[in-house]
Amino acid sequence: MSPLVPIAPSAFNIELALAYATADNFTGRPVYRPDAGSWLHADAAPLLTKAAALAYPLGLRLRILDAFRPAEAQWVLWGICPDPEFIADPHLGSTHSMGVAVDLDLIDIATGQPLDMGTGFDAFTPLSHHARLDISPEAQRHRALLLGLMIAAGWEYNHHEWWHYQMKEARSLYPILSDTVLGGHPMMP
Numbered sequence: 600m601s602p603l604v605p606i607a608p609s610a611f612n613i614e615l616a617l618a619y620a621t622a623d624n625f626t627g628r629p630v631y632r633p634d635a636g637s638w639l640h641a642d643a644a645p646l647l648t649k650a651a652a653l654a655y656p657l658g659l660r661l662r663i664l665d666a667f668r669p670a671e672a673q674w675v676l677w678g679i680c681p682d683p684e685f686i687a688d689p690h691l692g693s694t695h696s697m698g699v700a701v702d703l704d705l706i707d708i709a710t711g712q713p714l715d716m717g718t719g720f721d722a723f724t725p726l727s728h729h730a731r732l733d734i735s736p737e738a739q740r741h742r743a744l745l746l747g748l749m750i751a752a753g754w755e756y757n758h759h760e761w762w763h764y765q766m767k768e769a770r771s772l773y774p775i776l777s778d779t780v781l782g783g784h785p786m787m788p
Contacts, residue, residue: 662705
């Protein structure tokens with residue numbers, strides 16, 4: 600039995616826009632199948648539920664850009680950008696490949712538009728680091744808001760990527776998982 604659970608937008612009150620299921624990502628091509636689902640470890644799912652619940656009264660919704668990333672996909676990303684500041688070395692493993700990390704941003708429920716975060720998702724530049732003073736004050740507020748919501752929900756942040764959050768002590772608790780863990784629902788083409 601898989602330790603992963605599906606992350607359905609209606610069940611979690613989130614939006615889903617898997618960047619790696621399209622060509623709209625830093626690789627310029629889909630890494631996942633177009634019909635790839637979004638998955639998280641069963642231990643991480645309650646943290647996502649809590650973060651979504653904290654965001655909703657503020658008129659915000661979480662938009663998941665990536666969650667579980669099969670180990671095979673991590674090798675694809677590393678092959679294109681072997682930069683350990685932004686892409687976890689697959690020899691060491693990614694918390695995404697353990698099913699205990701999410702990449703996300705915030706959507707304004709009233710407008711349906713994403714909040715300005717100062718850079719796009721997967722912008723591999725120092726401007727993507729937390730606590731940047733050289734982005735607009737509005738983007739700084741939005742990043743601080745996302746950080747506060749996620750920390751309050753029990754997540755840990757990655758100081759290099761404003762969009763990446765993971766479970767605490769994940770590397771010592773969870774194994775790296777392959778696409779085969781999904782059985783009849785593979786993410787990889």
